[in-house]
Amino acid sequence: MKVLLVAPIHSPIVKRLISALEGSGIELIIASHNAAKEVGVIDLGPCRSMFSYLCFWKINKLVKEHQPDVVHAHVLNHYGLMAAFQNRPLLVALWGSDVMLSTKAGAFITRKLFRVINWFVLKRADYIHTSGKHVAKEAESQCKGVKKKINTFYWGFPLPELELDVLNSTYQNLSDEFELTSEKNIVFPRGLGNVYNPEGAAKIINYLMTKGIKAKRIVVLRGFANEDCVRKFTSLVDIDKITFINRLLDPQELYALYKNTCMHFSIPHSDSLGGGVIEPALVGSLPVLSDLPSYRDFLKESKGLLLTEYTYKELDVIYNKITDDPNIESDLALSKLTSKYSLNSVVNNFNHIYKVMSDNESS
Structure with a gap:
């Protein structure tokens, strides 16, 4: 299984996700903004503003080059938006505030813009996952049809025990x-x-x-x-x-x-x-x-x-x-x-989703 993971590489939870997935045998291609100093990560350039997530051709190029089975993008209106224009099965991770706050805070035009972006990415995604039932419920209110393709489970990872x-x-x-x-x-x-x-x-x-x-x-x-x-x-x-x-x-x-x-x-x-x-x-x-x-x-x-x-x-x-x-x-x-909340439990959830998405694409 080959997965293109597009996520903020400096987030500890993303680094643990990478370690856990690679440990389970998943072949990962990892891409992130602000990753010039990160070994084994494709740098998407500096993230200067929200407009950086409109550079969808960068993800399209990676998909064409690496031909992943699945694209796994994090944060609905960030990397989710960036990955929404490519042609491989798309799994989007909802982090919470991207759904709960982005459409409710700020100026009227900003709220409306995020509502359109959220709707588009939710509509485009083949599968979605989040750790909170209330986040899933809010996503369902922002885009009809989300309920049948959203998975709710905690996807963090325990810290490694020390002797x-x-x-x-x-x-x-x-x-x-x-x-x-x-x-x-x-x-x-x-x-x-x-x-x-x-x-x-x-x-x-x-x-x-x-x-x-x-x-x-x-x-x-x-x-x-x-x-x-x-x-x-x-x-x-x-x-x-x-x-x-x-x-x-x-x-x-x-x-x-x-x-x-x-x-x-x-x-x-x-x-x-x-x-x-x-x-x-x-x-x-x-x-x-x-x-x-x-x-x-x-x-x-x-x-x-x-x-x-x-x-x-x-x-x-x-x-x-x-x-x-x-x-x-x-x-x-x-x-x-x-x-x-064990590592095996979380990894098994992701492996199951990846397999379902890949099988659906093949059928």
Whole structure:
């Protein structure tokens, strides 16, 4: 099976997807914007604006040259649009905000433009996948006929487990660099982009710092946030009293951090079911989640806290959980989570879709 994967190569979830698919025997041709320094990735040039995704002839050329069985494009109105004009079976990954926010935010003409783009790509795609049922439902409202070709499953991947000596040395290196404590951390892993609600994160952090959380350390990851987002966040909290990780962590470092985390927060305004929820939970951290449909579904099968408002009453529940429960992670149904969100489970889903698409093309 040969697949042309068109996706943002700098995204950690995309890099893990590549590793998992190649490990299962899929032959991948990988293309991305801003990939000039990436080994084994075809560079589509710099992404200067939305107009960069109209350069569909770049994808058409790759299809003609490599003759893939399937084209797998990520983000509906980005690489999905770019790949919508070629003649091979097209699988499009919906990331969440591309469907949920793009047609509802900004100026009237912008919303209408994205609605047309979304409709066109949804109509053109042979199959679609997403991690959230509510994202699938919204996609169905934007284009009739989507229901019969959309698949809903979590498609992130667990972080690679570390041997005890590697785990300890990795965490020690992080501690030396970022002054982490030996106690379990409280982590905000989603980054400081606007969609991830940094204002809400600041409210929670300030509340916890006012109450006092003993020896535990609050850790905030920058993620892919730009300098303006970072400056805004640092104006809302006392940055000297928390650990701010101002660079991307590699999978090994993330695993070590999450293994030493008792609670993590994922409180975005819009999301499907991101790795920032699942990855820490798979190693024992208790999730605190914003009130989104995919998160409510997740909490039906796993323990965690749903944050609907930033009232003292709700924040007190979080604080009491941190301070009164020394074994927060024991609340999680880890065996069930590990089975459902395993690497094999996700890869099998993709292999099944690829085979169906290829077989349909051949018949």
